[in-house]
Amino acid sequence: MRTLQGFDTRTTIMIRNIPNKYSQQMLIDFINESHRGQYDFLYLRMDFKNRCNVGYAFCNMVNVNAVITFAQRVVGKKWTRFNSDKVCMLSYANIQGRQALIDKFRNSSVMDEHPSYRPKLFWTNGERAGEEIEFPAPTNR
Template identity: 50%
Template sequence: MKRQEELLVTDIDSLSRSLEFDTRTTVMIRNIPNKYTQQALLQLIDVNHAGTYDFFYLPIDFRNKCNLGYAFLNFKSPISILSLVKEFAGKRWERFRSEKVCEITYARIQGKQALIEHFRSSRLMHKHEKYRPIVVTDDGN
């Protein structure tokens, strides 16, 4: 099993070659400035990626009301990862004058169903409705 560091998907050429064989669809977006809200991050992602994913989750520190610096995004197709990486990986976040640089890695948990199962038993699903993972159904809702 490869270590998380070996799963960085910022090398566009390697990623392009591997996508025809790689069926992974879930990425972890890292180094997100903690002032980003779920809505603000989704607005940024949706500019060029709306309709390409079916699961999104930005974990929140409820005490401080800020994100934990990473998010999970599951794409409907592995090829969609490439355009996200081209747009965000290795680049600074423009909002909030942050010095953080975006990293994108494959997530440990892969696939929409596996993510739903993983978070189903979380206390998050029973509280904090505003911060729950976003699951897009086949009809787009």
């Protein structure tokens, strides 16, 4: 309710209860069904040893309205792949905003993992909206 009234301006959400077999590309495709170009950061947390996700991802939407419309579309809905009984849930992330997320991850060891396991940045306007942008280089190397 506070979000709908304009009092809560957070835009970074945690997408929870993701089936463990979902890849980051599957999650991108899922979000793009309704919100292509309306998010600029996505990271599906992975268990590198088992090559499965750990059930949650971080997504930064471009504005509060995108958070609201995405929540209305997905919260409480079953995931459609892999015959999962899991239901999509959202919560706000502790780290908020694109730049804070870049600062958190650019020097992280996750950036040394396979590209499909790394956080992703995306264009949000123009003809390239929804396309991936190269993640900024680390500052500590």
